[in-house]
Amino acid sequence: MTGPKGFPLSPFLYRLTRHSPLSDEECRIILGWPSLLDRIGANRDFPRPGEPSDYALLVVDGLVARFCQSGGGARQITALYLPGEIANLEGITHPDACRLEALSPTVTRKIPHDAIRSAARACGALSEALWRECTIAAAIQAQWLTNLGRRDAKSRMAHLLAEMDYRVVGKPCAGHFKFPFPATQTHLADFTGLTSIHVNRVLQSLRHDGIAHFSHREVHVLDWKRLVATGGFDATYLAQP
């Protein structure tokens, strides 16, 4: 899963090849992109307002969120980025209004936009792979529009936990199991469009029902089937073969 030493971009390459076939030559181009290691403290927003962002940000370890701030200062997280994902890939085609936030201490790699853009220009298959990566992210966003618009708090939370499970550990095995999810209840609130207070009550309800348990930045799934049912979760939108 993690690449050989000296190829820090291989987790991202792995992601791409899961949905888009790439030739050896194309793989080598990606692995050759320059990148700069960067550590970000928990709850740090970036880029700072005014700071230029001419780089894409690969998450190596930790958890990164994209968010919009809305009038009254309420924060809405619009996407979560796990290790191996590039947080602001859209920035290559579109200077972005949304900003990023590290939800936990995070290790990242900055990749200059120029490197990615010129590789995409030169190679059709590569460009299509990156485009597809963005399209999958958009499909996840569309799913969340449905969750926020048409599901109640408990469903949303169940859906979030189910989705994270899938994205962190892949297709879940039966029975109960746990996976890391380094966010606070306030972060969950910013994602699900709820209050952190209500998030707390919903989590209690899920735990009380023996469905799932969130504490110490870890999720215990107690009953995968009922978690899926409660959230109305259908993994096809994730496009994970």
Place this chain on the structure above:
Amino acid sequence: MTGPKGFPLSPFLYRLTRHSPLSDEECRIILGWPSLLDRIGANRDFPRPGEPSDYALLVVDGLVARFCQSGGGARQITALYLPGEIANLEGITHPDACRLEALSPTVTRKIPHDAIRSAARACGALSEALWRECTIAAAIQAQWLTNLGRRDAKSRMAHLLAEMDYRVVGKPCAGHFKFPFPATQTHLADFTGLTSIHVNRVLQSLRHDGIAHFSHREVHVLDWKRLVATGGFDATYLAQP
């Protein structure tokens, strides 16, 4: 705005060139894409389940929505497509779970995926333009996540009307004015994550306040400034120069 006769794709080309520079050669490639005229009755869902969708759908006239259906059958509209836009451009890189719906009698043109995909493969600038078009759509979706998660009903409705205004007629002139928006209150409900009943009450409230007026599939903006303020609307995410 609409192209010369015999070039049905020129409205879409115009959209692309507004955000992405294209050479004459690249423009000619787009105008050369084959397309098939198709009329769709109001409230028709398509493609029918099981029906293959190996074409992109340019909206020529009318209004098309992408929606997800969720568990209990509640419908959530995740995107609106106006004349000149391609409704399922993402379908080129990602077979899509979401479906489309004509909100009013609509004229479309079906463009085979193959034509678009091979053009994108062959030409980097063209591929980037299409990718950018998708990225802008994703930015709109992100804005709507914020609206659904962090704004109340009245704000959402005001934001929707302001956005549509911008997208239909461009930067609004001062004073009051109107523009066509061929949707029903039920459609507005499916978009804003509300009940059609509550949509009705919110529209009444906006009208009562002298902000905007929706009837007979038309929006009268009475006070643009207050509409923007009520919705917390900031047009930058639309990337319309």
Place this chain on the structure above:
DNA sequence: CGCAGGTTTGAGAGGAGTCAAGGGTTGTGG
């Protein structure tokens, strides 16, 4: 003319927010 789809109104219920306060944990520094 009559029907179907769309709009409007009202009363009541409930989900989620707000306000306010208390208890736990973690990490830092003395």
Place this chain on the structure above:
DNA sequence: CCACAACCCTTGACTCCTCTCAAACCTGCG
């Protein structure tokens, strides 16, 4: 090793926004 300060989690009471259910009323169209 302890004390303190942030930060995070938890609880309770009350409010209010939005949904639900139910019934009329339009209105364009066949």
